[in-house]
Amino acid sequence: MLILECPYCGVKGEETEFHAGGEAHLKRFGPGSSDADFETYLFMRENPKGVHLERWRHANGCGKWFHAARCTMTLEVFGTYSAQTYEPPQEIKDILTAKRPGWSWRNFK
Amino acid sequence: MSEARSALAGARFAGIAHVEEAGLVGMISFRGDLGHAKVKSAVKAVAGAAIPKPRGVALAGATGVAWMSPDELLILVPHAEADAVVAKLSTALKGQHFMAENVSDARAVFTVTGPHAREVIGKLAPVDMSRFAEGEIRRTRLAQVAAALWISAPDSITVVCFRSGAQYMFDLLSAAAQEGSAVGVY
Incomplete structure (x- = not known):
């Protein structure tokens, strides 16, 4: 079970209080984009063993969306951060580097 | 004007804690x-x-x-x-x-009163009730429905949920407050 801390209301709760929202930091390709870009945006997802960045929503709480960095193998949650960002903040990257040296996820490392 | 009625007309249950629908709020x-x-x-x-x-x-x-x-x-x-x-x-x-x-009128309010009030909530919500203090509100879930709760007085907890789930919430709290079901954690 994941223990997540909502960065908006500060509640540290277990997984059932939250709702998973899929992969984080997707770049949207909508009308007018190429078929290949659109297909990538819609269907192509990471499926890592280890570090993963995801979107979560504090569904049974303050209702806000946020990002979480966690390990898919150990279920360790490295940290949560604001949804208003295109990439994980430096402190999250530092934690990841400390705990999973050499980690990479999409184009972040 | 129509007469306002609360969801369960003050339904109550007595077990290890008193569960009561709090009426119109x-x-x-x-x-x-x-x-x-x-x-x-x-x-x-x-x-x-x-x-x-x-x-x-x-x-x-x-x-x-x-x-x-x-x-x-x-x-x-x-x-x-x-x-x-x-x-x-x-x-x-x-x-x-x-x-x-x-x-x-879209909400229902319940009070859970008694020395085991924390225990009743603790059985239903993923919240550490031993650290839950007065002056704090927690939005969470009670079993399968969303709820907000706070301590309204020592040994008294107020629970707010959607009116549509009022009967479910009352049944839930009553079941958790059944006679002889004290765990003795808090």
């Missing part, structure tokens, strides 16, 4: 920029208390204000005054971006 859902000076003063004027810090609730009798999310408050007033309070907020914040809605 005036509730206003307020959304807006909580850091704005005008919002702060308007809320204080109707709720009788300043906007609490995150996850806080400030209550004096039937009137008060609870922090629901970074941009949302729950203002509690006597049921009959809710519409007037919404009007007051709307006048005070005219021209401002905000929302104040009377949601009194």
